[in-house]
Amino acid sequence: MLTALASQLPEVPDEGGQLVGRCRAGDEGAWRLLYDGHFDFAWRTARRLGLPEADADDAVQEAFQVAWARLHTFREGRFSTWLYRIVANVVSSRLRKHRVRDVFDGLFGRGPADATSVEGQLEAREALGRVERVLRRLSREKREAFALHEIEGLTHEQIAELTGARVETVRTRLFYARKEFAMHAHAMGVEP
Amino acid sequence: MSHVPWREAYRQATERPPPGAKARVWRAMAAPPRGDGRRWWAPAFAAAMATGALLVLALWPKPVTGSALGDGYALFARGATYSVEGRQVSLRRGRLAVSVWGAPLRVDAGGQRVEVESAVAVFEMAGEQMRVLPVDGVVLVEGARVRATSVSRTAAGDVGPLLALEPAEAPLSRAEVVAAAAVEAGAWDEAVAAYALVAASTSLRAEVALLKRGELELRQLSAPARARATFDEAASRFPTGALALERSLSALEAAAALSDWSDVDRRAQAFEATFPASERLAEVRRARALALYALHQVDAACRVAQHLRQPVPFSPQCPADER
Numbered sequence: 271m272l273t274a275l276a277s278q279l280p281e282v283p284d285e286g287g288q289l290v291g292r293c294r295a296g297d298e299g300a301w302r303l304l305y306d307g308h309f310d311f312a313w314r315t316a317r318r319l320g321l322p323e324a325d326a327d328d329a330v331q332e333a334f335q336v337a338w339a340r341l342h343t344f345r346e347g348r349f350s351t352w353l354y355r356i357v358a359n360v361v362s363s364r365l366r367k368h369r370v371r372d373v374f375d376g377l378f379g380r381g382p383a384d385a386t387s388v389e390g391q392l393e394a395r396e397a398l399g400r401v402e403r404v405l406r407r408l409s410r411e412k413r414e415a416f417a418l419h420e421i422e423g424l425t426h427e428q429i430a431e432l433t434g435a436r437v438e439t440v441r442t443r444l445f446y447a448r449k450e451f452a453m454h455a456h457a458m459g460v461e462p
Numbered sequence: 463m464s465h466v467p468w469r470e471a472y473r474q475a476t477e478r479p480p481p482g483a484k485a486r487v488w489r490a491m492a493a494p495p496r497g498d499g500r501r502w503w504a505p506a507f508a509a510a511m512a513t514g515a516l517l518v519l520a521l522w523p524k525p526v527t528g529s530a531l532g533d534g535y536a537l538f539a540r541g542a543t544y545s546v547e548g549r550q551v552s553l554r555r556g557r558l559a560v561s562v563w564g565a566p567l568r569v570d571a572g573g574q575r576v577e578v579e580s581a582v583a584v585f586e587m588a589g590e591q592m593r594v595l596p597v598d599g600v601v602l603v604e605g606a607r608v609r610a611t612s613v614s615r616t617a618a619g620d621v622g623p624l625l626a627l628e629p630a631e632a633p634l635s636r637a638e639v640v641a642a643a644a645v646e647a648g649a650w651d652e653a654v655a656a657y658a659l660v661a662a663s664t665s666l667r668a669e670v671a672l673l674k675r676g677e678l679e680l681r682q683l684s685a686p687a688r689a690r691a692t693f694d695e696a697a698s699r700f701p702t703g704a705l706a707l708e709r710s711l712s713a714l715e716a717a718a719a720l721s722d723w724s725d726v727d728r729r730a731q732a733f734e735a736t737f738p739a740s741e742r743l744a745e746v747r748r749a750r751a752l753a754l755y756a757l758h759q760v761d762a763a764c765r766v767a768q769h770l771r772q773p774v775p776f777s778p779q780c781p782a783d784e785r
Contacts, residue, residue: 302488309484317476326479331487398475401468421473460468 290349294341304349305334311350312357318417319361320405322368329364333357354432362410397460404454412447415440420448525556531627534564535578538624542587557586559620562599563632577602580639584620597621599636600643607643634660634667641674650682669703672696676712686719707737714749726753744770 292300309330316329333356344352405413414433418424426444430437523545529538532546542556551560553571560569562578569576569585572592576585581599585592594603601608641656657678660671672692680689693713696703703709710733717725730750734743748770754763755776764780767773 305488306484309487310479313479313483314476318472323480327483327487327490330479330483331490334487335491397468397471401472420469421476455468 290341290344293338301338308350308353312353315354315357316361318421319358320365320402320408320413320417321361322399322402325364325368329357329360333360336360351432355434358410358414358433365406365410365413368406400458400460401455404451404458404460407454408447408450411435411443412450415443416447416451419444420451523554529623529627534562535567536561536624536627536632538620538627540620553585553587553592555587557584557620559584559624561621561624561628561632563628563635575604577605579643580636582621582624582636598633599640607647631665631667634665638667638671641671645678650678654678654683666704669696669700669705672699673705673709673712676709676716680712680716680719686716689713690716690720707740707742710736711742711746714746718749718753721756723753723756726750727757748772748774 289300289304293304312330312333313326316326316333317323321329333353336356336359337353340356405417408416411433415429418429418432419426424432426437426440429435429440429444433440435443523543525541525543526539527541529536530546531537535549537544537546537551538559540557540559542558543554544556544558545552549565550568550570551558553569558569559582560567560578561582562580564580566580567578569578571585571587572590574592576583576592576594579600579602581601582597583599583601584595584597586595587593594601594608596608637656637659641653641660644650644653644656654675657671657675661668661675673696676689676692676696679685679692690713693709693716696709697706697713700706710729714726714729714733717729727750730746730753733740733746737743740746747766751763751766751770751774754760754766755774760776760779763774763776767777767780
């Protein structure tokens with residue numbers, strides 16, 4: 271029951287049922303409906319998992335393309351849950367590249383390459399960039415648990431459903447994620 | 463660095479995509495695939511992969527327990543995965559006993575290279591590590607000579623079936639290689655012992671071994687009495703052997719080294735009778751002449767010396783017609 275996320279979704283008739291069936295049959299109109307109904311959700315998920323805004327469009331595009339190619343593997347349940355996992359995968363892979371870039375930037379004495387930290391940007395955007403960098407430092411599992419709970423406001427049970435993990439596991443991940451986040455956040459001047 | 467309340471700011475900033483993002487991404491996406499998105503070639507690909515996997519499984523080398531006989535070598539494998547190409551054996555897993563009596567065999571295992579010159583050795587792959595147990599003969603591990611050690615019970619279990627495969631002359635070939643290597647290394651006692659092993663057989667190689675053993679005793683160990691006994695043993699075992707001439711000369715030399723002049727005289731006469739046309743006859747006669755002189759038989763010595771082209775030290779004492 272993804273109440274918080276579902277409340278953000280526009281009305282999509284028969285979510286995950288008939289529409290997916292029509293998409294499989296090659297109905298472009300159905301695909302457009304599915305896309306329109308889930309774009310904001312996918313974009314928000316990507317951002318809240320720590321992906322910079324400059325990358326969000328590309329990540330969402332990639333996620334929808336993957337969803338299309340693998341639509342035949344969608345069996346049952348909510349389409350949004352299935353799509354969430356694809357988005358999370360895409361985000362994870364992109365953040366990995368960001369982390370490598372951050373490490374190299376650190377090695378060569380430059381600050382992490384980020385559009386939001388360019389000189390002259392607004393302070394709020396800089397703060398946003400710092401939060402993204404802190405999120406990037408967490409492992410995928412901890413980042414998901416942290417973002418879904420602290421930012422999305424989902425319960426442990428909802429996170430467990432979304433990520434396919436056990437509730438106890440989510441609790442543990444969250445515990446360590448908070449500790450790590452607080453540590454990195456303090457170092458980067460992000461208020462806990 | 464200023465502190466900012468991140469949670470609310472972040473939540474708001476990531477709440478909605480920027481205007482136009484949805485349409486932009488839709489346009490950027492390639493036209494969605496038609497049909498149900500299934501790849502038509504997927505089943506064919508899966509079938510090809512499965513066939514490939516089966517083939518690999520069928521061709522994958524399996525552990526073997528048993529023996530094999532090659533050109534100048536024998537192998538006994540115990541749960542071993544190995545392959546042989548020419549004179550190179552690659553051991554991947556398990557234990558392999560190798561006996562070589564011909565040209566050297568190379569054994570590669572665990573990144574190590576071992577040259578089995580002429581030896582019996584057991585190789586064992588434990589994980590990625592190779593263990594070599596040389597049982598007999600010469601084994602070169604990465605170029606370094608490794609001596610045979612006492613045979614462990616485990617290795618003995620593998621060596622038994624291996625030796626049963628070998629031809630009769632294999633141990634002799636091995637001993638010859640060991641002896642030659644020992645001579646090269648200046649390990650005279652080891653060489654003598656190895657030749658003694660070959661000499662115990664009843665073939666030409668035994669005769670050769672006796673001669674080489676006697677030569678080592680005479681020249682390297684400075685033991686002329688032992689050398690003469692060895693040459694005499696060779697003469698009694700192989701009276702008409704192919705190496706009788708060389709052996710007789712060496713025995714004569716041993717007798718001279720012992721200052722046993724009567725024996726030198728006796729051996730020289732025997733040589734002349736047996737090899738009257740030998741190129742070495744002059745040399746033997748000269749030795750006899752000197753021996754007779756040492757025995758104070760000056761006349762006899764002069765008679766023998768008169769046939770020599772080169773004068774002997776006592777020539778001035780001989781009558782003029784015998785010089």
